[in-house]
Amino acid sequence: MKKVFLLAILAGTQLVFGQNDSIVLRRLSDEILLQGKCYDDLRVLCKTIGHRLSGSVQADQAVVWAKNTLKDAGADTVWLQPVEVPVWTRGEEFFKLQTPRGEWLPIPALSLGNMEGTEGSVLEKEVIAVPDFKTFASLDASEVEDKIVFFNYAFRQDLVNTFEGYGDAVAYRWNAVNEAAAKGAAAVVIRSIGTNQDDVAHTGSSHYVAQGRKIPAMALGNASADQLFLACKAGKVKAQLMSQCKNQGTKISYNVIGELRGTDFPNEYLVVAGHLDSWDVGEGAHDDGAGCVQSIEVLRTFKSLNILPKHTLRVVLYMNEENGMKGGLAYADSALSKQEKHLFALESDAGGFVPRGISLEMPEVMKKKVQAWRPLFLPYGLHDFEKEGGGVDIGPLGKQQVPLAGLLPDGQRYFELHHTPVDVFEAVNHRELKLGAWAMAALIYLVDQEF
Amino acid sequence: MKKVFLLAILAGTQLVFGQNDSIVLRRLSDEILLQGKCYDDLRVLCKTIGHRLSGSVQADQAVVWAKNTLKDAGADTVWLQPVEVPVWTRGEEFFKLQTPRGEWLPIPALSLGNMEGTEGSVLEKEVIAVPDFKTFASLDASEVEDKIVFFNYAFRQDLVNTFEGYGDAVAYRWNAVNEAAAKGAAAVVIRSIGTNQDDVAHTGSSHYVAQGRKIPAMALGNASADQLFLACKAGKVKAQLMSQCKNQGTKISYNVIGELRGTDFPNEYLVVAGHLDSWDVGEGAHDDGAGCVQSIEVLRTFKSLNILPKHTLRVVLYMNEENGMKGGLAYADSALSKQEKHLFALESDAGGFVPRGISLEMPEVMKKKVQAWRPLFLPYGLHDFEKEGGGVDIGPLGKQQVPLAGLLPDGQRYFELHHTPVDVFEAVNHRELKLGAWAMAALIYLVDQEF
Numbered sequence: 086m087k088k089v090f091l092l093a094i095l096a097g098t099q100l101v102f103g104q105n106d107s108i109v110l111r112r113l114s115d116e117i118l119l120q121g122k123c124y125d126d127l128r129v130l131c132k133t134i135g136h137r138l139s140g141s142v143q144a145d146q147a148v149v150w151a152k153n154t155l156k157d158a159g160a161d162t163v164w165l166q167p168v169e170v171p172v173w174t175r176g177e178e179f180f181k182l183q184t185p186r187g188e189w190l191p192i193p194a195l196s197l198g199n200m201e202g203t204e205g206s207v208l209e210k211e212v213i214a215v216p217d218f219k220t221f222a223s224l225d226a227s228e229v230e231d232k233i234v235f236f237n238y239a240f241r242q243d244l245v246n247t248f249e250g251y252g253d254a255v256a257y258r259w260n261a262v263n264e265a266a267a268k269g270a271a272a273v274v275i276r277s278i279g280t281n282q283d284d285v286a287h288t289g290s291s292h293y294v295a296q297g298r299k300i301p302a303m304a305l306g307n308a309s310a311d312q313l314f315l316a317c318k319a320g321k322v323k324a325q326l327m328s329q330c331k332n333q334g335t336k337i338s339y340n341v342i343g344e345l346r347g348t349d350f351p352n353e354y355l356v357v358a359g360h361l362d363s364w365d366v367g368e369g370a371h372d373d374g375a376g377c378v379q380s381i382e383v384l385r386t387f388k389s390l391n392i393l394p395k396h397t398l399r400v401v402l403y404m405n406e407e408n409g410m411k412g413g414l415a416y417a418d419s420a421l422s423k424q425e426k427h428l429f430a431l432e433s434d435a436g437g438f439v440p441r442g443i444s445l446e447m448p449e450v451m452k453k454k455v456q457a458w459r460p461l462f463l464p465y466g467l468h469d470f471e472k473e474g475g476g477v478d479i480g481p482l483g484k485q486q487v488p489l490a491g492l493l494p495d496g497q498r499y500f501e502l503h504h505t506p507v508d509v510f511e512a513v514n515h516r517e518l519k520l521g522a523w524a525m526a527a528l529i530y531l532v533d534q535e536f
Numbered sequence: 537m538k539k540v541f542l543l544a545i546l547a548g549t550q551l552v553f554g555q556n557d558s559i560v561l562r563r564l565s566d567e568i569l570l571q572g573k574c575y576d577d578l579r580v581l582c583k584t585i586g587h588r589l590s591g592s593v594q595a596d597q598a599v600v601w602a603k604n605t606l607k608d609a610g611a612d613t614v615w616l617q618p619v620e621v622p623v624w625t626r627g628e629e630f631f632k633l634q635t636p637r638g639e640w641l642p643i644p645a646l647s648l649g650n651m652e653g654t655e656g657s658v659l660e661k662e663v664i665a666v667p668d669f670k671t672f673a674s675l676d677a678s679e680v681e682d683k684i685v686f687f688n689y690a691f692r693q694d695l696v697n698t699f700e701g702y703g704d705a706v707a708y709r710w711n712a713v714n715e716a717a718a719k720g721a722a723a724v725v726i727r728s729i730g731t732n733q734d735d736v737a738h739t740g741s742s743h744y745v746a747q748g749r750k751i752p753a754m755a756l757g758n759a760s761a762d763q764l765f766l767a768c769k770a771g772k773v774k775a776q777l778m779s780q781c782k783n784q785g786t787k788i789s790y791n792v793i794g795e796l797r798g799t800d801f802p803n804e805y806l807v808v809a810g811h812l813d814s815w816d817v818g819e820g821a822h823d824d825g826a827g828c829v830q831s832i833e834v835l836r837t838f839k840s841l842n843i844l845p846k847h848t849l850r851v852v853l854y855m856n857e858e859n860g861m862k863g864g865l866a867y868a869d870s871a872l873s874k875q876e877k878h879l880f881a882l883e884s885d886a887g888g889f890v891p892r893g894i895s896l897e898m899p900e901v902m903k904k905k906v907q908a909w910r911p912l913f914l915p916y917g918l919h920d921f922e923k924e925g926g927g928v929d930i931g932p933l934g935k936q937q938v939p940l941a942g943l944l945p946d947g948q949r950y951f952e953l954h955h956t957p958v959d960v961f962e963a964v965n966h967r968e969l970k971l972g973a974w975a976m977a978a979l980i981y982l983v984d985q986e987f
Contacts, residue, residue: 114694114696115694118693118694118696119693119694242569242570242967243565243566243569243570245569245915245916245917245971247967280967282966439890439946439948441917464696465696466696466892466946468919468920469919495890495917495946497890497965497967497968497971498965498968514948514949514952515733516693516698516731516948517948517949520696
């Protein structure tokens with residue numbers, strides 16, 4: 086773009102932009118849309134390994150898969166970066182409601198991550214339902230003690246941006262357990278944090294506050310949550326909760342890193358990233374198998390087209406985004422201690438849906454530079470370069486003043502399947518996934534040229 | 537918007553726009569996202585009626601469903617407009633390939649619409665495969681005579697806009713049969729016109745040229761098409777084709793029309809439309825159950841919020857878009873003969889996916905007016921107001937100089953399921969469908985205020 090004339094007539098439709106760049110970007114898209122491997126890679130990851138929570142056997146298998154896939158993609162070097170990760174296991178579990186006829190009806194439920202269960206024993210208690218924290222705060226401890234508290238706070242469907250809805254509702258997944266424990270509850274169940282109207286339960290991270298009581302916590306399917314809330318309003322409801330989930334210390338796992346050495350500045354790094362771990366249900370296809378295979382696709386595409394980056398391209402497939410963020414911290418710590426110069430970091434961790442734009446977390450002057458590339462992205466459907474943000478795993482690099490960016494896929498379907506058994510390969514569309522990979526390759530190409 | 541100040545600082549991010557309009561648009565979105573009925577309506581249409589080709593019993597049922605649903609939505613008047621539609625029926629059919637061991641292997645195949653079959657008899661012939669029309673043109677008639685000609689032209693995956701890919705490939709569905717018939721072929725099969733990599737076959741309209749031989753024509757699943765093409769390159773391949781499909785004259789069916797009478801200009805019409813008929817496979821969920829229930833949602837939402845239009849809002853659910861366009865022609869003929877003044881017509885017939893923009897087909901000065909509303913749509917994810925186009929059914933109104941617009945949903949997934957058995961209710965996302973309905977309601981509201 087430096088050598089070519091850029092003129093964006095913003096008020097009209099005619100754009101004359103960096104022609105050389107636009108030709109390279111078209112070569113990238115032809116390669117990815119016609120010869121791309123990311124969709125096939127995702128099939129292998131999802132169907133031969135499946136879900137892969139940190140510390141699990143499948144996570145170990147995913148590390149091996151990632152190493153081999155990066156080598157096959159043409160990385161000059163592939164290496165493993167040790168990360169100490171928590172080991173949390175689910176085991177068997179159920180949540181049952183007593184019907185008016187006295188039968189016990191199991192409903193879709195998943196223990197929340199990092200919680201302790203009942204060690205396999207059955208907790209049989211009355212359920213007290215509240216719509217939100219405010220109502221709960223108005224309750225006396227005597228109304229809560231020894232009961233299962235049910236928070237039925239619903240994901241706000243009126244918000245067009247589903248990530249805002251998530252940010253709003255996720256407080257219940259994160260802290261309802263501590264609020265309830267403090268008032269003497271026996272356990273907590275929450276309405277799942279999802280936009281779905283069906284009965285698929287969503288797991289996800291929770292935590293215990295220091296010195297708090299460690300009571301069990303589960304998320305219920307939303308259709309069942311609707312029924313339970315009505316039943317609790319109508320009368321006394323008893324439930325049985327059983328969970329074998331538990332925290333089992335830590336274990337060494339790995340970030341998997343593949344490099345394409347820079348021709349001019351080999352000691353300056355461009356990071357393109359996803360996270361290798363997933364929750365222990367479904368196949369972690371959108372979250373975040375998609376981000377991993379897209380990141381690998383960026384490297385593969387450059388190598389395949391012999392577009393060698395001036396700076397070293399590092400594909401970083403982080404471990405433990407879901408329940409600890411240890412991979413992101415380990416990578417940033419290592420970068421700091423080795424005094425590695427990071428020029429830029431880009432993460433894809435919002436699903437393999439059709440890309441809408443790129444979020445940016447960097448100084449205003451840099452942001453303007455990236456936003457000026459918008460005309461190059463518009464023909465590919467990316468229009469939104471206004472949102473702030475990078476990604477969870479690259480966040481610690483941001484604290485070291487590394488400019489961050491995040492792929493912004495369309496978010497309407499993400500919270501139907503996020504952290505659920507239905508986040509499977511079949512829920513990913515090959516063209517949407519590849520267009521996301523293209524957007525990442527295009528951005529990295531432009532940053533490599535211009536930053 | 538007339539009363540408020542509109543200032544769009546196009547080069548920046550700050551927009552101060554029609555505040556009253558933006559408040560009404562938010563009311564529309566709250567109503568549709570929280571109380572919308574379109575998704576439930578679509579479930580009923582798809583699951584209690586299913587597919588509904590013109591002239592079928594299901595199409596008759598869909599007319600009754602549409603009439604009742606429009607009444608329930610609050611239409612002042614609902615009426616049926618007679619349309620003479622073709623009656624084409626599929627019956628039983630198969631396409632089988634002979635394996636090297638001599639067995640007959642059935643592969644996914646669908647007769648193309650408007651074609652004649654084999655009257656149930658089995659046509660056993662050699663297959664000759666060609667990649668495209670150009671190669672076919674170079675063949676001598678002696679190479680083609682009495683054979684099944686297989687056109688393996690693939691949907692171009694490199695085009696980001698899938699509708700361009702469709703426009704390019706659909707020539708094979710429309711005319712391969714006539715090219716082959718002219719050279720003496722016994723039948724034609726084509727690679728399905730779709731972006732899918734699996735083996736789902738796509739039907740759709742074809743036609744016979746006048747005086748041409750009426751040979752059978754089918755579309756094959758794409759995975760099978762790949763295999764067949766390789767097999768034909770490797771040696772002689774025999775196939776059996778059987779089809780009972782036939783044209784059976786015409787029948788009277790109906791466009792279903794519901795009105796919300798205008799407060800100020802009751803004799804001036806705003807049309808919001810979809811088409812009620814579908815192909816005779818799947819459930820016609822995206823094509824075009826989505827457009828029908830979205831159009832009904834526009835009326836329901838205005839009525840429910842007591843936002844009464846100044847001009848008469850007409851929801852027109854057209855019959856026979858798929859294989860004749862008779863409904864679109866009948867409506868426009870009637871409008872002309874009654875000298876009805878049509879201010880505007882909007883169609884949704886590109887799937888119930890997340891809306892990306894609105895296509896426009898109108899004089900430049902009007903187009904500019906609509907494009908100036910872009911800042912009002914951006915918070916809802918609609919950014920593209922540059923594409924030309926309206927819709928097939930409202931096209932004949934366009935010839936009477938009525939300004940046309942089309943909802944532009946994201947197109948990446950549409951041609952995976954278009955005209956296939958997998959275009960079912962489950963393939964539609966409730967939030968995406970509702971956001972499309974919102975975009976239609978918002979546009980109609982603004983046009984009613986400003987045109």
